[in-house]
Each structure stands twice: as structure tokens, then as C-alpha cells.
Amino acid sequence: MELEQSSDTHQKNIIIEAIDVHKHYDTGKVVVKALQGVTLRIQRKEVVAIMGPSGCGKTTLLNCLSGLDRVTQGTVRIANQDIRDLSDRQLTLFRAREMGFVFQTYNLLPVLTGLENVELPLLVSGVSAREARIRALASIEQIGLRDWASHRPAEMSGGQRQRFAIARALATTPSIVWADEPTGALDSVTSQEIIDLMLTLNHKLGLTFVWVTHALEIARQANRVITMADGLIQEDIPIEAQASVSTFGERGAQR
Numbered sequence: 001m002e003l004e005q006s007s008d009t010h011q012k013n014i015i016i017e018a019i020d021v022h023k024h025y026d027t028g029k030v031v032v033k034a035l036q037g038v039t040l041r042i043q044r045k046e047v048v049a050i051m052g053p054s055g056c057g058k059t060t061l062l063n064c065l066s067g068l069d070r071v072t073q074g075t076v077r078i079a080n081q082d083i084r085d086l087s088d089r090q091l092t093l094f095r096a097r098e099m100g101f102v103f104q105t106y107n108l109l110p111v112l113t114g115l116e117n118v119e120l121p122l123l124v125s126g127v128s129a130r131e132a133r134i135r136a137l138a139s140i141e142q143i144g145l146r147d148w149a150s151h152r153p154a155e156m157s158g159g160q161r162q163r164f165a166i167a168r169a170l171a172t173t174p175s176i177v178w179a180d181e182p183t184g185a186l187d188s189v190t191s192q193e194i195i196d197l198m199l200t201l202n203h204k205l206g207l208t209f210v211w212v213t214h215a216l217e218i219a220r221q222a223n224r225v226i227t228m229a230d231g232l233i234q235e236d237i238p239i240e241a242q243a244s245v246s247t248f249g250e251r252g253a254q255r
């Protein structure tokens with residue numbers, strides 16, 4: 001009975017579920033089988049790192065799980081919503097409500113200030129200008145850069161830009177933040193500051209994070225590391241259960 005209850009709680013806490021996901025890219029000349037049957041479940045509040053050699057399908061998996069791209073075959077459920085059942089428009093709204101995105105290259109609009117960049121997704125999702133300002137400032141407060149709100153990205157360091165990108169991802173109060181190589185363009189000290197910020201937000205706000213990374217020193221700070229090879233999950237190990245992080249890391253970090 002107790003077992004049943006605990007497995008029920010486990011099921012309820014699952015926020016990301018992929019079942020036998022395939023993704024093929026038809027380039028006209030060849031069909032690239034980027035994902036070849038990925039099944040995984042991620043619980044609320046987990047911090048999951050996805051590693052693996054270049055071309056193994058990490059970004060494709062992130063795009064398919066987050067609904068930035070459609071799967072060729074298989075099921076993706078986010079917060080119990082099967083995203084295949086959503087039209088493109090519904091999926092866009094669902095993403096805006098449930099998810100935030102952080103990319104290696106920040107993707108801030110250069111003509112807007114930090115504050116305006118953070119306000120943008122709120123305005124796009126229909127929040128009033130007044131409310132957007134309040135929420136964007138609260139989000140910037142979380143990343144500790146209130147004094148930089150009126151600066152444009154060109155005036156900021158890489159770390160500050162990435163902090164604003166994180167503030168933008170937080171502004172819509174998502175439950176999941178996807179980060180594709182979030183520290184790929186940063187030096188090691190700044191990388192660690194960005195990781196510390198995401199881990200703090202995970203603790204404080206209970207956000208679920210999925211990081212795609214090549215860096216072992218980043219991955220080992222997640223709760224769980226998934227290593228991919230050739231479009232499949234090769235290893236899926238909670239950090240505390242890893243007998244030797246360096247062993248998996250040497251494989252995972254290969255490019």
C-alpha cells in the first residue's frame with residue numbers, strides 16, 4: 001500500500017515525460033535520425049544536465065521536449081499535457097506560460113534595455129504594461145541587477161547579459177527553465193556565478209531546470225546527469241548515485 005502511494009506521488013510530481021520519442025530531419029538527400037526512441041521522466045524541482053558528444057541529439061531533445069519542435073513519433077507530456085494535442089498557437093501560449101528559455105548567445109534584443117528585454121515576453125503574453133513593469137522589476141531583483149535595468153545589452157558583460165536572459169525566462173513565472181549551453185560563452189568564474197544563480201532559483205522558487213552542457217564541472221552540479229549517444233539515452237544517473245563522476249564525464253564530455 002505504502003509503495004503504491006509513493007509511486008502515485010512520484011507520478012504526480014512528473015513534470016516532463018517523453019515516451020519513445022523519435023525525431024527525423026529530412027534534408028531532401030538524407031534522413032537524419034537525431035532521436036531514436038528516447039524515454040525519460042523528470043520530476044518537478046529536479047535540475048537535470050544533458051551531456052554527450054557533438055551531434056548526439058541534445059539540442060534536438062531539448063527542442064522536442066520544450067515544444068520548440070514537433071516530434072516525428074512518440075509522446076511528450078509537460079505538466080500532464082500531451083503537447084501533440086495542441087495546435088501551434090496553443091503550443092506557443094502553453095510554452096509562454098509554463099517555460100522559460102536561456103541560450104548560449106543570450107538572445108537579448110540589442111535595441112532594448114535590460115528591463116525592456118525582460119518585459120517583452122510578458123507584453124507578448126498579454127500582460128498590461130503596468131503589470132509587466134512590476135513583474136519585470138521583481139524578476140530583475142531576483143538576479144541582482146536592478147542597477148543595470150536601464151542599460152542596453154551592448155553595455156553589459158556576458159555574465160550580466162546571461163543574468164538578464166535568466167530574468168526574462170523567470171518573468172512569466174514558468175515551472176520549467178530550459179538552458180542550452182547557458183555558460184558556453186562565459187569564462188569559468190562567470191559560468192559558476194550563472195550556475196549558482198540557477199541553483200538558487202531552483203531552491204527558492206522550486207523551478208525545474210534542464211541544462212544542455214558539454215562541461216562536466218557544470219553537469220556534476222545538477223541532481224541528475226543524462227548522457228546521450230547517437231540519439232539515445234546512454235546513461236541516466238542521479239548525481240549522488242554516481243560511483244565515479246569522472247568516468248561518465250570523460251565519455252560525456254567527448255566532442
Ligand SMILES: Nc1ncnc2c1ncn2[C@@H]1O[C@H](COP(=O)(O)OP(=O)(O)OP(=O)(O)O)[C@@H](O)[C@H]1O
Pocket residue numbers: 025026027032033034052053054055056057058059060061
Ligand atoms: N534542422 C536540422 N536539419 C537537419 N539535421 C539536423 C537539424 N538539426 C540537427 N540536425 C542533425 O541532428 C543531429 C543531432 O543534432 P543536435 O544539434 O541535436 O546535436 P547536439 O548533441 O546538440 O550537438 P552539439 O553538441 O554540437 O550542439 C546531428 O546529426 C545534426 O546534424
